[in-house]
Amino acid sequence: MELKVIKESIALNEVVYDSFTELPIECDVLLPDYCPDIMKVLKCCATPVFTQTTTEGSSLTVEGYALLELYYLSDSMKIRCSEHKMPFSRVLDLKTTPENPAVSVSATVDYLNCRAVNQRRVDIRGAMTLSVKVIGQKNENVVCDAQGGGIQLRREAIDTTRVEGCADRQFTVREDLELGYGKPALGAIVRKQAQAVVTDCKVISNKVVIKGELMIDLFYLSEEDEKPETMSYNLPVSQIIDLPGVDEDCRCDVRLRVLSCDIQPKADLDGETTMLSAEVTLCACAKAYRATRVSAVSDAYSTTHEASYADRTVTALRLIELVDDRHTYKEQLELPDEVSSVLHLWCDAAFTGGKLEEKAAVLDGRLTLCMFALDSEGSPVYFEKPVEFSHHVELTGDENNLLADIAMRALTCEFTPTGGGIEVRAEISICGALYSVVQCTVMGELAVDENKPRQQDGSAALTIYFAQPGENVWDIAKRYHTSMAAVMEENAIEKEQLRDRATLLIPLVV
Template sequence: RNCEITKPFTSTFSVKSGAVNPVIRVTAKTEYVNCRAVSPRRLDVHGAFTVKLKMTAEGGEEVVSTINGDTMYTRKNVVTYSVPVMSAEKNFTVSEVLELGENQPAAEVLIRSECVPVLSDCKIMTNKAIIKGELHISNLYTSDVTTGEARKTRHEIPFSQIIDIEGIDEEWQCDIRPDVISRDIHISSNQNGEGRLLEVNIKMTTAVDCYKTGMCEIVSDAYSSSCPVMLERKRIDTSHLMAIHRDASTIRETFDLPSDGVTNIIDVWCDVSPISERCEGGISHIAGRLMIYMLAKDGEGIISFYERPADFNLEYDDNCTSVSSDMAITSVDYNMVGAEQLEIRAQMDVVRRCFSDDSMVAVSSVMVDENAAFPNEKAALKIYYANSGESIWEVAKACHTSMDAVMEENALSGDVLTKDTMLLVPLC
């Protein structure tokens, strides 16, 4: 038999105030559940779950982008950044009547159901996004309640929706997350009175978060050829959403069956979650944990429930500096390896948000002391003995002259010396 009870809950989070265009994402994850029957009509359930809130918002820093003046020289960096600009959400229902396969017996009681949405396509148009995907549905049912014989069936239901997003731009990156709110699946009889139909009603929500990428120049250093300049600097951190990738991956695991003996495996299913994410050399490394669940019968016909974790690692050539991932199991296949081992193959949908993160020092304030002018140079050139690895910018800054003039005078192609060099430095 199957029993389902819904309990509402409330969680409160403390967040920073003043967030600009925040994108808020809330997820709940079951940590563990223990259940035991205390009477023929009473179950004692204990468990724990984690509620996680992630808020992404636009940040800002005041820095200098340009400095005017004929004797001022600036070194600039180009900054690429992404900021959330808008979000949209749409709830809808997917309804379908599914038939059991010809080789499957009629159903009497549903034991367990799973429903996983997978996005397959998204098109951005004027003021709207068109999404397409599939619902991967699996059902475990008993065909005979007296014998307890169980069967499993799988179906895929396509879905498509138009989500209105006023002002959306085709150049924006869109992070689209379909999710199941609730499901109602029950057995229905066909024209012959057999329970060979499944009436499916799935309530879904799809959230769309839009990110805009921009570029700007910031001054990282500056000096004057005529007088001292005092600079205030600050470190700024930027993040650029490069791409959102979605791939199918397969995890294979082989493990020993319980020592008390298993004569018949009723069902195997899995949950998955990322544990850690990192990027090295442009390669995304995602460590995850697969929770494997199994219903099985022993030689005496007693049904038992087993669970075990299995850790795994995935690698993707994403060419990014940081990554955020989501995972979902779409299907699980299994087969016996000999009499004492089970091999499973879990198919996953893996979504990766790939970022290019940068940290740099920017000039936030400039003060020019025009009353302390440098003395006039009597010579037109200065000889400077530079070391390998020395920056032409620092040479020009120390000599109160133009970096371009130094490079032109010495026919240099790069702004960092590759060997010890005697430089001729034109003086302004």
């Protein structure tokens, strides 16, 4: 009987690019006219902001800017801040042309140095490292079935995850904010921070509906005596993202990113600066996943003729878990001897890597505790301390080859004075996706040589075989050119893998 081979094209997702690239930070900063002169530089911070990623052919273009915040002491020995944006663009060669690419970009600042050239100009030099991951779809033409020629097939079910689609939607939140009751009028904003988190996500046909919260934190000096004050605001946000092809069976990784934040003092009806005009531009990013199972032939032989085939190993991604956790970090922090009191504390979080331990994913991060304080002479000073932390995500199955696409952000950072130090408590948002990199064998070609029939020993209808623990019935049947189903039926075996020693009867298949 002639062999009939049936092939299908199966779609698999794989990582087509996963690498790091360094970007320089080089900027000469001139203070705006409304900023007082620099007496002493306290700290310069850089925050990478990504505004757009574009793939064209085998090229990926990453665009954004580094938000530079220069904290310094003015001639009145008060903390001031001047913000500057340094745009950047980097074109990366992906070495291939991905189909339906899903891009993830993050960055960490390696170092940042600043030097005051004069009272109005600062020279800033540093570097940051971009981490870029690109997931693309590939189509593999594989053997999925065959009939005739005495062919025996071993099929393998491949559980994978397909990226159904990605979409971004930018929107702007404008709000007039009031200082809290009893708060003095605002003189100068020293530090502002805007962050957004997703609180609810619902997938409907071709759309993703998200709800979230925009959190704004301020550290400012009062208008009269320039005393330091803080304020926090939580604003609800919501968006509908169009994502063709998604439905209720999809799982979504949805994140909110702050692209820009502009907060300006505003006078109230009495002419006092007790209000703020806030304009925050955000980007809602949605990535939809669909669990898929594809069947492919991984091994074959013929009971009647010599068979030949060409197999290969393919790599695919399977979504393990969508992470949306909170991690609480606590520490008793001893203050330097020269610090008399703490004015303001904040922290920055960064994901540093992930690994598997038993049935859990361990996500490592770095938290940088940043502090404005007063020294023994009453002058403002700056201190920082980096600390390491780990967060465990429990997994239901035994996984291997972890790939983590994780973002960490410090949402809140509070402190309580203790004897000789402070107790720090920070809440860190950990969100993203955990993948397992699956490797499996598929068959691309299969043939039976009708000119080379197998020589059968017709003198014996059964062969006795002494099997050892751990042997596979498929391998035994293939060795004796018989049917695995016939061996299992003859010996009343239910599972393909043998646990104990066994004496098997190997039937002859003609």
